[in-house]
Amino acid sequence: MGKTMSEKILARAAGVSGASAGDILWVNVDRAMMDDILGPRVEIAAKMLEIKDEVWDKDKVVVISDHYTPPASIKQAEIVKFTRDWAAAHGIENYHEFVGPCHQIMAEYGHVRPGTVVLGTDSHTCMGGALGAFASGVGSTEMLGILVTGKTWLRVPETIKVTWRGKLPPGVMAKDMSLKTIGIIGHAGATYKTVEYVGDTIEALSIDERLAITNMAVEMGAKAGLMAPDAKAVEFLAARGITGGYELIVSDADASYCATHDFRADALGPVVACPHEVDNVAPVGDVKGTAVHQAYIGSCTGGRYSDLEAAAAVLKGRKVKKGVRLLVSPASQDIWQRASASGLLATLAAAGAVILAPTCGVCVGLHSGLLADGEVCISATNRNFIGRMGSKNAKIYLGSPLTVAASAITGKITDPREFVREVGA
């Protein structure tokens, strides 16, 4: 019987010859990532003083201030300062701030490599699975243990195989595939499991697009969302100076899966996740016409270059509807600069978009654009829980960057194919 990627990567990390789903292993962690909101300030700094105030390997620890940047209050500023000072005091060279959401930075700065184990204090750490890493979110106390020992125990998860075949039609994005999958598997359907995405549709996607899918594996309760690392992953890393020192670990053809799901990309239309659960997924036509007050394109899910490019193609020469605010936060400083140099940001701004700093702030309702009572937001982000982006009496619909852009133009939830056909995309 063959092995899954999860079984192989975790066996390698534990230094054992083989592992099977259900085994509990002590694994060596290749990268331990902390952000500002859930990093040293929560339990970690204080408790390390009581145990051992030194990290096991300074080069393997990455600290990223991204949630409270730029700070909107003195308290937020104090948290960023605390995080920065803690990183400096512990000799962490891999400290980044104000450059974008941690998961995008982890990928861009080469911290996520195929075949490795990456754990972080943020649930969307699973995004790194698009590059073939076993990447997963952990809590603060768990991270504390990793920081002082370099190890943690992990149960090797069973794997659900999700196969996507066929070509995505115009106006339909990887984000729609992500939401469709979650709608079928359910918000707890993959609890404690790995979701492995395969098929010719996945193979045809860029790394940008793949990241939008693995990012949301946790929205099914999954521990990891994996894709086989291929030539595109190698190229993505090489462009960032990482040319070796990792292993391309893929599942065997006869690996054992606990469940399989098959999807057709060519039959998929734009979908949205309706309030207040991510698996409350419906074709965009079902909620067409719902008035929106805010439209948001950004975050580690929906703020990459290809997302901005798709939105700009629809918004070029058009205007955001009066009474609607369109906020755009490129997912990293690098994306911001590229989108600026290529004119994408100017196109979006000319349509009426407000261009923000790269940040987690809007997605999780910390700053830069919260929702008031009774407001509705259409968002390219990953979670629509009650109260997440501001008032508990606001509603959040999740959709692709194209759906968000189209809805910003009309002021109501809109099928982007109405515009995409016109621009011939």
Next chain:
Amino acid sequence: MNGIVAGKVLKYGDNINTDIISPPQYMELSIPEAAKYAMSAIDPDFAAKVRQGDILVAGVNFGSGSSRETSPLTLKHLGVGAIVAKFFARIFYRNAINLGIPVIECADTDKISDGDLIEIDLAQGVIVNKTKNEQYACSKIPPHILALIGEGGLVPYLKKTV
């Protein structure tokens, strides 16, 4: 610990996620301050009514969403003595154990009502509903995890054992 937890039930439904338990807007506050807003999106009176040793009982998928340990930290600060649900989201489950909060899976939580007095035998996997004179099977907590919970969580456990 003797492995018995008893308390009054505070009953909630399915999918009590981390944005509900620990609303993001208040996460910049200290745990005692943030705890005042725990569960406020679905129950504004939660922080005021929870008493030391109360037991949260809920439906499926408790603690879904974020990895934020502020969720179990605020519940612990408010005195929650245990959480019973049909099942838990993965990261919350580990966080709760690491903080010394007993988390128990029970298929029969629909039979338990707000205000019931229940007693949980963590080692044997039995919940006794003293108010309704009923008994339900629940998940057992193995001895090594029970020892960790008894010490108050992973950090005190490590300080004592390592």
